[in-house]
Amino acid sequence: MLAIPLDDGKVVLYFTFRKQNFSSSSNHYAMKEATLRYHTDSKYFPNHAHVDGDTVTLSNASLSLFKSDEEHSYKCGNNVTASLTDGKIFMADVEVQPFGVDKSGGSFSTAVNCEGSSGVSKAAFITICTVFGAVCLALLVGLGFICCRKIRRKHHRYRPFY
Known part of the structure; x- marks a missing residue:
């Protein structure tokens, strides 16, 4: 007891x-x-x-x-x-x-x-998911910017006249 x-x-x-x-x-x-x-x-x-x-x-x-x-x-x-x-x-x-x-x-x-208790609190789970989402979004924006710059450079180059 x-x-x-x-x-x-x-x-x-x-x-x-x-x-x-x-x-x-x-x-x-x-x-x-x-x-x-x-x-x-x-x-x-x-x-x-x-x-x-x-x-x-x-x-x-x-x-x-x-x-x-x-x-x-x-x-x-x-x-x-x-x-x-x-x-x-x-x-x-x-x-x-x-x-x-x-x-x-x-x-x-x-x-x-106990059932349903993963050891990670709900607030910690939400924080981890938010940070992961922000990092993924930043990577996508960065890759998009780099791709756009390469495409623009490629189209604006001078072509020689022959």
């Missing part, structure tokens, strides 16, 4: 990973449960519908998110939504690894990317 406390422990996100056997050769894990527990006097939930001083728990125990084997981390640049009772958790730029994290440096293993 991964617990992420916020607001001095008044808000806690719990993520539970469980083993799934897809094949006999390796163990796969997925986040199967998400729970959000918060005190109603937390600064993050000022407009809650409960009495002040209460603790509210929202959860879902039938999820199947962040699937990877125990030798890899799971990485997703897309938005991921986990529906809970009476609410949702929206996550973006997620990288998790339930087991096998390098204890000396705390680094993740090689990542398994």
Whole structure:
């Protein structure tokens, strides 16, 4: 279980990973449960519908998110939504690894990317395409200019009279 406390422990996100056997050769894990527990006097939930001083728990125990084997981390640049009772958790730029994290440096293993996440952001892709298009356009204009100059020189040369 991964617990992420916020607001001095008044808000806690719990993520539970469980083993799934897809094949006999390796163990796969997925986040199967998400729970959000918060005190109603937390600064993050000022407009809650409960009495002040209460603790509210929202959860879902039938999820199947962040699937990877125990030798890899799971990485997703897309938005991921986990529906809970009476609410949702929206996550973006997620990288998790339930087991096998390098204890000396705390680094993740090689990542398994989620579907639709190529590792290149949309802004970077648009920038690269724009620069490539501008370079191609400049080359075409340059080649056109050079060809026109050669044709004009060829037609304006003096021809000898014989």
